Amino acid sequence: MIVQACMLGYKHRIPVTVFLLFITIFAAIGMQRLQVDTSIDSLIPSEDPARQIYQKVMGEFGTDNKTIVYIKDKDLWTPEKLTRLEQLHLAIEKLDGVTRVDGLFSLHTVHGVDGKIISRPVLRAAPKTIEDALSAKQSALSNPLYIGNFFSNDGNVTAMIVSVEDNDDHNNFSRLIYQALQEQLNIQKSEFEYITQVGPPRINAELKQSLYEDFTILGPLSAVILVISILLFMRSWLSAIVPLVTSLITIIWTFGMLGWLGIPLNILSAMIPSLIIVIGSTEDTHLMAAFLRGLDENADKESSKYEALKYMARHIGLPLVLTVSTTALGFASNLFSNIGLIQHFSIAATFAMLANGIITVLVLPLMLFLFGSDKNTSLVKDKETSTLPNRLVRLFRHSQDHFPILTLVITAALCVFFIFHASKLYVTNDPLSYFQSDRPLIHDVKRIHEDLAGVKIFFITLESKQEKAFQHPKNIKKLSDIQNFLDKQGVYDRSISLADHLKFINREFRNIGTEGSLPETRKLVAQYLMFFHRSDLDSYVSHDYSRANIVVRHNVTDSHSLNKYIRELEEVMKTVTGPNMKSYIVSENLMVNHAAETLMIAQVKALVILLTLIFLIMSAMFTSFKGGFIALIPAIIPITLMFGIMGLLEIPLNPGTAMVAVIAIGIAIDGTIHLLARYNELCRRSSDYVGAVNIAVREEATPLIVSSLSLAFGFGVLIFSNFTIVAQFGALAAATMLFSIFANLLITPIIMARIRLVGLYQILAMSIDREVLDSSPLLQNMTDYQRRKAILISELHEFKKGALLVEQDTVGRDMYLILSGEVEVVRKDNGESRSLAILKPGQIFGEIGYIRETERTADVIATEDVSTLRFNYERMQKDLIFFPNIVAKLNFNISYVLGQRLADMVGNSKNK
Amino acid sequence: MMNLSLQQHQIALLILLAACLSVEESMASINSETSGVEIMEEVQKRHQQFPYIYEEQSMVMLDRQGDRDTRKARRFSRVEEDGSVKFLLLFDYPREVKGVALLANRDPDGQTSKYIYLPALGERLIESAGEGSNDSFLGTDFSVENLTGEMLSDHYYARRDDRDVDGIKYFVLDVYNEDDELEQQILRRHFIRQDNLYITLTHHFDKQGRITRIQSHHDLKAVDGDMWRANMILMEDKRQEHQSLIKISRRVFSHDYVPEEVFTAEWLYENYPYIETLEESDAVINEVESLEEVSDEMIEESI
Known part of the structure; x- marks a missing residue:
């Protein structure tokens, strides 16, 4: 077939x-x-239990699907640069698909000065004077919640966090958003030392772009290589x-x-x-x-x-x-x-x-x-x-x-x-590592990590059965303790939680030093919390304060190492949270890993x-x-x-x-x-x-x-x-x-060379001989498997017409089964040759020598082209040692053939 | 991100002052030639006539997940004979925030001072300073200006074509900053019912001219002649998908309900003292919380 x-x-x-x-x-x-x-989602098993937790956490604390616009300039805090920055902020806000822009011009901050609480935007609009610009700088850099997220320590770098509509990337949404953002960045490019964007739209757009490039390069290149190598060799x-x-x-x-x-x-x-x-x-x-x-x-x-x-x-x-x-x-x-x-x-x-x-x-x-x-x-x-x-x-x-x-x-x-x-093999799977390390995107990711905080995020979520648990100072302290351990691990760039917000506001209301401390009482926590808009805390605490979230930013590219740190963290979290509180560490990256x-x-x-x-x-x-x-x-x-x-x-x-x-x-x-x-x-x-x-x-x-x-x-x-x-x-x-x-x-x-094999497919291919094999007395009453096994231990030999297959008076232990052609058995006695028999396909010869080591009793000559299977006694005994049933069947069939021959001979002599 | 800007009260108080000082018949006829600011002047004349106002309010804040926060507060406002204005917003519920107060005073010379009282922080008023008249306060989606009306002298009003919605006719005014006569940056759009000159709907815009918040007034009641008040005010934040609802359960225009002493630190310390306590045990907290839940439900049902 x-x-x-x-x-x-x-x-x-x-x-x-x-x-x-x-x-x-x-x-x-x-x-x-x-x-x-090209979504990261396709890297995560749909039934991964962590996925449900992740989705729940994302649903509650908001997605990390945000683009960071990174702007660096040593003269950032000047009216000219800030005017440009404001233009950029407004232009990005205006883009279709952009739902929110958090940055210098949308941030509010609070200062406790001389017993007063001063609440104000960091910058409502671009300043007119250098003094105003520097005042804004001081205001921005004094808020610990913003350092690393929106501003570098030295203030030379600022970030805008751009949120876009949730979209399944139909109609190239990622690419369009990325391009629209990039257009705005390009307008301001010459005004700043460095300006770039990193976020899902860019990553997705670059993944797609790279995919298209691969398609256009790899296939044709393979074809060229193929042609050359075949021409070379064939x-x-x-x-x-x-x-x-x-x-x-x-x-x-x-x-x-x-x-x-x-x-x-x-x-x-x-x-x-x-x-x-x-x-x-x-x-x-x-x-x-x-x-x-x-x-x-x-x-x-x-x-x-x-x-x-x-x-x-x-x-x-x-x-x-x-x-x-x-x-x-x-x-x-x-x-x-x-x-x-x-x-x-x-x-x-x-x-x-x-x-x-x-x-x-x-x-x-x-x-x-x-x-x-x-x-x-x-x-x-x-x-x-x-x-x-x-x-x-x-x-x-x-x-x-x-x-x-x-x-x-x-x-x-x-x-x-x-x-x-x-x-020594290990697993690591950071989606960003799919890109080559010399790609601008990867450089930008490193840059953001160095000046602000890594673009990679995971969440540590603590869950209590009690409502308002995270208005209780002792539970808020647990967040702080976990963050202290994160600091001790020394591999993450930044972590923010409700505890940080409360420490900060407590510091400003009390005018105490640079290091904030947590409010001591539950009432004070609740009263401080009134000064936050819900959206300020969306990412850090659930509405009923029964769940809290620590947002950790990092740039650990080796997920194998990250997993190790996460395991350490999980151990510590068990101790910190105690038996009455559940804790999870989730992120898309961790699930991918x-x-x-x-x-x-x-x-x-x-x-x-x-x-x-x-x-x-x-x-x-x-x-x-x-x-x-x-x-x-x-x-x-x-x-x-x-x-x-x-x-x-x-x-x-x-x-x-x-x-x-x-x-x-x-x-x-x-x-x-x-x-x-x-x-x-x-x-x-x-x-x-x-x-x-x-x-x-x-x-x-x-x-x-x-x-x-x-x-x-x-x-x-x-x-x-x-x-x-x-x-x-x-x-x-x-x-x-x-x-x-x-x-x-x-x-x-x-x-x-040391183990002999025979292919089944050859047997199958020999369909022409199947009938011969089926009718052969040697293979009678044997199952297909037994026949195949016996045949596979034989050898295929082909002879031309006139060839001497067996020579009388020689010793040999081979037995032959004729597959095609005819042979003549000729006995030579005293110089006279006598034809004993003409054997046809299916019949065997040489069986006496096979059974007993003795001289051959006659010549066997091919009267036409002959194809035979040769069975060697020693090989059969050796190869079939674990198949006694097959040996017994073969021996029985040979005995039957011999018996038949004997009966024929007796019959012939009687007739004579 | 922080919303401590109590300075908005300054504007509110100015409005109250202006309104109270001009309690004269002002229902001049409005025609197609009437300007925006003239319409606004009519609005304020008609609806802001009393110097002493006491309100009991419930605030419900709804976030994008549909979770609700409920607060109860009392509002005291008083315009003195010398022209000074006093304002107090005092929270009664939830229990943890009971006694939290926003206190504002505006001297006759125009100087405004604002203070915050947090009983849990100790018996001291914390002076609050800041910028930003349009920032939401105390975690709600409202700014003080949203609740009290805007300072006419600070704004420019451009009248647009009147509209007819569901059989009710409206004046439509676009609000700009006073120095923005080129009408480049719309701040708000008021929809004013022509039958009672009450602003029932306001669209708030961002710098890009997109609607960010929608404020609507419901359950309108004529409280005194032509003067109307809304007993329910809803603010929807379109970006954050938050909603804040204020329901005024009781309103009294009476000198007796806003005695002068309530605007003092001493009154606050006396009635809402700081008690340096150790943290409550979990058992006590749980018990109180379960009571509060029942109370929550009752409040929300009543709202």
Whole structure:
């Protein structure tokens, strides 16, 4: 069926073309519905319990979704600069979508001076004189609630906090707000030393912009790399063009599907075109290599192209299905991720891999029919030339031949070394770290952190069962105690709570020193609170004063470290709050980071599941757990090295890097499948397993190295992504691909040469012989599995007409089952030859020597081309040691055959 | 962010003074030629006629989540024969803020002094100084000016086309700062009922000309001839999505209800003394709070 499917594009060219066109047009229409989602929300699992707490806290204490406009100038407090600042303030207030601007011209402050309480705006309007400007400066800087939030310690920096409408970012709301703000900033740019904005609109807009840039750069770059590498290694234009065509169609199908299903693009989606081009091309490369080999083998035939296609379908069809399945499986392992970002990427990538398989199967034969040559003019012919793959193979071969054990020991030592370093892996996932560190946005974030306070925020919420609990000084002191511990940790920039407000107003009303203290009584707290508008305290205390909130600003970029500090904080909070008060630490960033930690656990699970599935699939394919085991080796070694390198280079696990292992395994196993498939095909024809390994490696090395290098280059292209996590993913995946060459061509052959495998798919492919096998007396009364197992331990041997299969008077312990053709059993006595029997497909010979080590009683000669399965006694005993039922069945059937022969002989002698 | 600006009372008191000193028949006919300021003068003449006012008020503040705060206060205002004005806003509820007072005096020479009394801070009046006539006070969405009317001499009034809403005719006046005759920066827009010359709706604007707050007067009652008073005043803050409602449960225009001594520190200290107590135990607090909750409900129901 697979072979037929592979020939569809050739045999039914018009229907296939119509089908492809129809789906592609349908998908292209769907592409117009594509949406982009770069929200941080997509990084947080929807069912994360912290999310509900976070939403509750946000609902109660207000969102942190605000833009900071940062203005720096050493002459800020002059009438001229303040006039400009006022213009900016008014202009921003006027912008559509802006709901509020908090800054110098909207702030009020209170001073206790000489027994008076003076309440006034910091600046109602731009001052006319320098004295007024300096007075405003003094007023602003004397309010501790404003330092760090609105003003730097030296007063050279001020901030405006711009609140915008809650919007789901439809119609590019973020970008429009960001641009509108930036326009205003640009007007004033020349007036100040430095002016910038940082906030969700900018981050979102830059994420989208970067995503678009990635789309426009990475895909074409991957295509160029692909073409160059294929031309370099395959020396065939068609081999380079075919994957481009299949990739293009796959990209249209994939994004069309996303459009129709309403699945948005996200920052990980930026790499999908590259992945399609690169991963998809590997199958094309293998198919093209097989096609060219088919041309070689059928060079003398008239319809060599057709024969070559058949050859390609027969030899690569099943491996293609398997490799597409395992690659898709690698991506699909994240299908059920509870993180939207990962899940959406997984859906898109899995679909892309499957679609690419189908498209390749349909398009490639079609293109070969239209544009393919009748003769192989490519590298495949030049197997013995000194190309890179051949040189590499020769190098590996040297190690395999001369130091196999040493090679394995060194590899094992390397694995141990990298496993040790892999143990240092840690998770970190700061959304801002997705940007490259040299990006202006990141510089601006640092600048704000240095002069004011970090733009990152988390909330510490204390919850009491009692109303008005946080009008009670002892509870307010708890807030203060927690803040003292935050100060002691020394990693946060600023924390503000109700306690700070009360300390400040108490200080001003009492005219006491610079250090404020908390009001002593509940009544005084309540009376002070009258002087705050509710909106002043919205972020710090709930309406009924049963819940209070500490807003912490920081710039801790390493969320792994942040988690450590948070855990310390949680311990202290338990002690401070006591048993009657609940406490939470929430923020979007913390949830994102927590999600990354769960992601790591999920990836480990996915990895184990994937390895198990690959093991089971390969074990089933080879009807042997050894097959599954061998297939795992080239998968495990690269990811061990990859994790080790991550540990060594301190590359953290994040949504990008965490996925490398499962995706890379899914891809790296493709080469292994092709290699093992070819090896088994060769093993069926020869008992020289080492030779089979060498031939398989030599034949598969070029496509394997070409595809691995193409993959490495293709993944390497992602280094140019605007997103760090994509770049890290690309670099690690590229390294893993290179490691897989080493594992596939150096380590796997050493093991393969020592363990023999036979492919199930070959048995399946031998449908022509199934009837023969079913009717053979040797395999009677055996289950399918028992038959398969017995057959898999045999060897396939083909003989030309006239060949001597068994020679009389020689000793041999092989027994043969005829698959096709006829043989004649000839007994030579005293120089006379006597034909004893003509044996046909399904019948066996050599069974006496198999049962007992004795001289052969007759010659067996092929009267036409013969195909046989050879059963060796020792191997059968050894390999079937754990299958006594199969041995018993075989022995019984042989006894039956022998008994039948004996009965025939007795019958014949009676007749004579 | 802080709202301690008691200086607004200065303006309020001036208005009261002006109104009380001009208790003459002022219902001149208003026609299409009447200017904005003339209409405002008519409004003040008609509705601000008595020098002694005592009010019992309930304030309900509603935030964007729909949570409510309730306060009760008494307002005393008195215009003396020498032209000085005294004003006291005294809080009675919640229990923790009982005795908190805003006290303002305006001397005949125009000097205004304002004081805050916080019983929990000790027996002393804290002088309050500041700027900003339009700032909300004591956590409400109102400024003092919103409640008492504005100083005509400080403003310029531009009359707009009259409007008819639900069958009721309104004069429409845009209010600007007195020195802003170019009408560049609208402060407020008054909607004045033509039938009783009462301002029932005011839109407050920000510097960008956007409506930030809407003040509406309800439950209008004729208290003396042509003089009307609203028993309910609602202020909606459109940006903060807050609302503040003042309900006047009792209003008396009587000298006896505003004795001179209530405007003194001694009276406040005597009636709302500072008692240096240790913190109440949780049990006591809880008991009191549960009583207060019942009281809250009763107050809100009555409102």
